[in-house]
Amino acid sequence: MASYLLGLTGGIGSGKTTVANLFQARGINLVDADIIAREVVEPGSEGLQAITEHFGVSILQADGTLDRAKLREQIFADDNKRLWLNNLLHPMIRNTMLASAQKAESAYVIMVVPLLFENGLDRLVDRTLVVDISPELQINRTAKRDNVSEVQVASIVASQISREQRLARANDIIDNRGVMAELDAQVEHLHQKYLALAASKTKNE
Known part of the structure; x- marks a missing residue:
């Protein structure tokens, strides 16, 4: 059983699933709230x-x-x-x-939760990771992905906590504005960090 829990979140269209899949490709088990x-x-x-x-x-x-x-x-x-x-x-x-x-x-487990902070589920995890992009990119990407209007996406973005609040509560942040190679490098860096944190927690239990 993995005793180290990581909460992965981010606003709509930020790329949470892409990031989660990169961790999964490294052998990490995911628990997806959706x-x-x-x-x-x-x-x-x-x-x-x-x-x-x-x-x-x-x-x-x-x-x-x-x-x-x-x-x-x-x-x-x-x-x-x-x-x-x-x-x-x-x-x-x-x-x-x-x-x-x-x-x-797996050595640690990732709980993928879109409304991690909104629903107070960050209290269940050892550490939080936020996938971050600008609200403009969120709206643009989601409207294209889901084939819906930007107005509709903007209302969903507005119903979630603000980008500033989310970032203020994050232990770690992934910047998802760049290309896939940059994203993968960030995931690899954090993966090594979480392996060390999980090992340290297990040793102290």
């Missing part, structure tokens, strides 16, 4: 059952899966609904992530 968030609302799950009871069966698609677009509309229009949903899902996601991290066999 994947787990989908798993806890799969058909047959306690999460989906509770959501259906609260919002009604109209929140489901014809195949019995969650209609995410419809749910998103409802919770963005109503703070109470959003709060209820967060109170239901966040503990489920947190507990599943920690259980997955305990099964990891």
Whole structure:
């Protein structure tokens, strides 16, 4: 079991997945909050059952899966609904992530969490790493990637904590404005650093 936990985060479109994959290529196990968030609302799950009871069966698609677009509309229009949903899902996601991290066999494990600081999940990890680009690049990259308007992306960026707040709370920062070779070099430097920190923690336990 990996006892050293790293929290990887960054704003939308910053390149978290690319960075996470570079660590994974070095043999590091990942625990992805987005994947787990989908798993806890799969058909047959306690999460989906509770959501259906609260919002009604109209929140489901014809195949019995969650209609995410419809749910998103409802919770963005109503703070109470959003709060209820967060109170239901966040503990489920947190507990599943920690259980997955305990099964990891790499020297350290990375928890990839888009809203690491917003949801207070930085308290669960030993160290935090932020992937950073400018808000302008975030908006431009995400609009192209997801084929959505820049206005829509800008509203998502605005709903997350500010770049300044995120950077102020980071233990380590990766600058993702450059080319892949530069990104890989930053990952390699940090990988060696985390291997040493994980070894040191294990020795002191």
